[in-house]
Amino acid sequence: MSSTLRDLGDGLVLRCLRKSDLDSLEEHVKLVHGEWIDNIAQRLLDHYPKFSLEDNFVVIDTKVEKIVAYLCLLQRTFVLEGVEIPVGQMDIVGTHPDYRNRGLIRQLNELLEERAAHYKLQLLSIAGINYFYRQFGYEYASPMPMGLPIPTEAIPKLKEDEEEPITVEPVTKDTFPDYLACREKVNSFLDLYHEIGPEHFLFYSTGKLGEPESLRFFLVKEKDKVVGSFFFGKDFGNLIVKELWLENVQLVPPVLRFLKTKVQEYQCPLRIYPPSKPSLFPRIQRIAGARLSDSYAWYIRIPSIKQFLELISPVLEKRLACSEFKGVTDTLKLGCYREGFELVFRKGRLKMVNKLAIQEVKEMEVALPPLVVNQLLLGYRTITELQAIYPDVYCYSTKEGLVEVLFPKLRASITPSF
Numbered sequence: 507m508s509s510t511l512r513d514l515g516d517g518l519v520l521r522c523l524r525k526s527d528l529d530s531l532e533e534h535v536k537l538v539h540g541e542w543i544d545n546i547a548q549r550l551l552d553h554y555p556k557f558s559l560e561d562n563f564v565v566i567d568t569k570v571e572k573i574v575a576y577l578c579l580l581q582r583t584f585v586l587e588g589v590e591i592p593v594g595q596m597d598i599v600g601t602h603p604d605y606r607n608r609g610l611i612r613q614l615n616e617l618l619e620e621r622a623a624h625y626k627l628q629l630l631s632i633a634g635i636n637y638f639y640r641q642f643g644y645e646y647a648s649p650m651p652m653g654l655p656i657p658t659e660a661i662p663k664l665k666e667d668e669e670e671p672i673t674v675e676p677v678t679k680d681t682f683p684d685y686l687a688c689r690e691k692v693n694s695f696l697d698l699y700h701e702i703g704p705e706h707f708l709f710y711s712t713g714k715l716g717e718p719e720s721l722r723f724f725l726v727k728e729k730d731k732v733v734g735s736f737f738f739g740k741d742f743g744n745l746i747v748k749e750l751w752l753e754n755v756q757l758v759p760p761v762l763r764f765l766k767t768k769v770q771e772y773q774c775p776l777r778i779y780p781p782s783k784p785s786l787f788p789r790i791q792r793i794a795g796a797r798l799s800d801s802y803a804w805y806i807r808i809p810s811i812k813q814f815l816e817l818i819s820p821v822l823e824k825r826l827a828c829s830e831f832k833g834v835t836d837t838l839k840l841g842c843y844r845e846g847f848e849l850v851f852r853k854g855r856l857k858m859v860n861k862l863a864i865q866e867v868k869e870m871e872v873a874l875p876p877l878v879v880n881q882l883l884l885g886y887r888t889i890t891e892l893q894a895i896y897p898d899v900y901c902y903s904t905k906e907g908l909v910e911v912l913f914p915k916l917r918a919s920i921t922p923s924f
């Protein structure tokens with residue numbers, strides 16, 4: 507069967523994954539990413555929604571019949587202020603040490619981009635190593651908090667005459683919809699989040715704890731009423747708790763006491779990740795006696811800024827409608843030096859996004875270097891913040907108000923990571 511997509515010479519061929527490659531792939535993933543990673547590609551193929559062999563790209567060294575470089579494309583949905591955005595995530599990216607710096611990931615990425623275009627994905631994301639993905643048009647454009655370490659000694663003890671007011675129940679396939687209902691409450695505090703559905707349960711809940719995105723979901727109950735939810739996984743030797751939602755802040759100590767039992771069970775330190783209901787984190791920080799430190803960030807690529815702006819036009823219109831620019835008729839020339847766009851607003855509606863000819867791109871009303879523009883469009887930083895950092899970001903004073911309203915800073919959380 508000849509399914510070679512590219513012949514790279516010297517016995518290297520680039521093609522989609524085949525079932526018969528799975529053993530070689532497992533060996534490759536263990537060698538490149540760590541012995542502890544068990545069968546992740548098989549787990550994804552078995553359980554991840556909308557994921558097939560064609561979404562996996564490999565370079566094979568035909569001289570030794572081995573996979574020497576690999577990456578895959580996962581399809582996800584982000585929700586931006588109510589608008590669903592089809593997103594692709596590049597994942598499990600790796601090259602055998604003997605084959606590095608020969609451009610193999612660059613070539614694999616080109617095929618991934620073609621596949622992403624075929625699926626009409628409007629954003630591409632990756633939680634990646636420092637700098638590397640900038641070379642492929644990605645920019646750090648959404649927050650990735652590092653989590654707050656919680657010393658178990660600091661967790662308030664139950665008094666002798668007290669009983670725990672809650673029980674914490676593991677979520678099953680049948681109760682996953684209850685978890686998702688709680689998750690909506692977490693998401694109600696966010697402008698941008700990763701949407702998951704019942705179809706994701708099997709992927710997240712299979713695999714051993716410690717493997718990528720092998721998670722355990724929980725519901726917190728007071729008598730029979732659901733009053734909270736969270737999930738945990740094991741990552742880099744920590745028990746990491748995310749998507750914590752609790753109906754009231756008094757439930758923080760009992761939940762921490764439950765987590766303390768898990769810390770003892772898994773023998774690893776506890777970290778809790780924001781965001782959650784805004785009132786919860788200050789209480790958790792007080793107990794921990796520490797504050798959140800710096801965060802890393804998600805890399806985001808925007809394959810077509812025009813298409814992205816068109817897709818989020820209801821969001822832009824809603825932002826205008828809630829501002830002093832309600833009903834505005836105006837245009838905005840937004841440039842990123844190598845390309846530019848004219849946003850045409852009529853009576854508060856985004857009528858058109860015109861891509862400008864390169865000669866016109868010199869006369870922009872707001873301009874940002876390519877990729878830095880991703881930070882603005884994804885609400886990672888405001889135009890004012892970007893102007894303070896980058897000398898080549900500018901905005902006409904006559905358009906500052908409009909740009910601030912169109913592109914505010916967003917409360918964003920992209921969990922789970924897969």
Ligand SMILES: CC(C)(COP(=O)(O)OP(=O)(O)OC[C@H]1O[C@@H](n2cnc3c(N)ncnc32)[C@H](O)[C@@H]1OP(=O)(O)O)[C@@H](O)C(=O)NCCC(=O)NCCS
Nearest residue numbers: 538599600601605606607608609610611612633634635638
């Ligand atoms: C990072 C890694 C995937 C790069 O694979 P690779 O096949 O060597 O990558 P490529 O040769 O296609 O590199 C593309 C470009 O990035 C450069 N590059 C390679 N590794 C780099 C690194 N770690 N940081 C920055 N640039 C790097 C290459 O020189 C090349 O530049 P050029 O096109 O201008 O010549 C590989 O080193 C690896 O598997 N590392 C261990 C696992 C890992 O960290 N994976 C990423 C998880 S997010």
